[in-house]
Amino acid sequence: MTLRIFSLIAAAVFLLIALAHTLRVLFGWHITVGNVVVPVWTSWIGLAIAGYLAYQGFRVSRRVRSEVRVFGK
Template sequence: MTIRAFCTLAAAIFALIALLQLIRIVMGWSVTLNGVDVPFWASWIAVTVAGALSFVGFRAAMRLKIGNAFGSSISAMLPSMLPSRSPRRQH
């Protein structure tokens, strides 16, 4: 699986979660876990977090070239992700 496919799949799953949480809010569905009602503000947080993760995933998928293999994509991204090292001073 390429990184682009992974990012697209993960983004689609997060978008579905955000959509379902938003539907829960609009329709007024109650959720009870172990006898405790889950408040709607928890769904607002879930919509925000899942929506942001979906956006980031789709944006990452669009920035990657089509057909990159998993390893080559990682190795191309690593230099920009690693902190730069300054040469050590010798005393």
């Protein structure tokens, strides 16, 4: 797997996570872990972090031109 493909896959995963946080904020979905309700403001933090990581992943995938291998030979 090349660095470009790895970066694209990681960026797409983080983009989906950011989308899930966005939907939670917009629709006000509640999440309960055990007996504790997770506040919606935590999704703002998750959105910022996942969005930043997705942005960086797409940026790295555009900048990589050589066939640098991440896994395998």
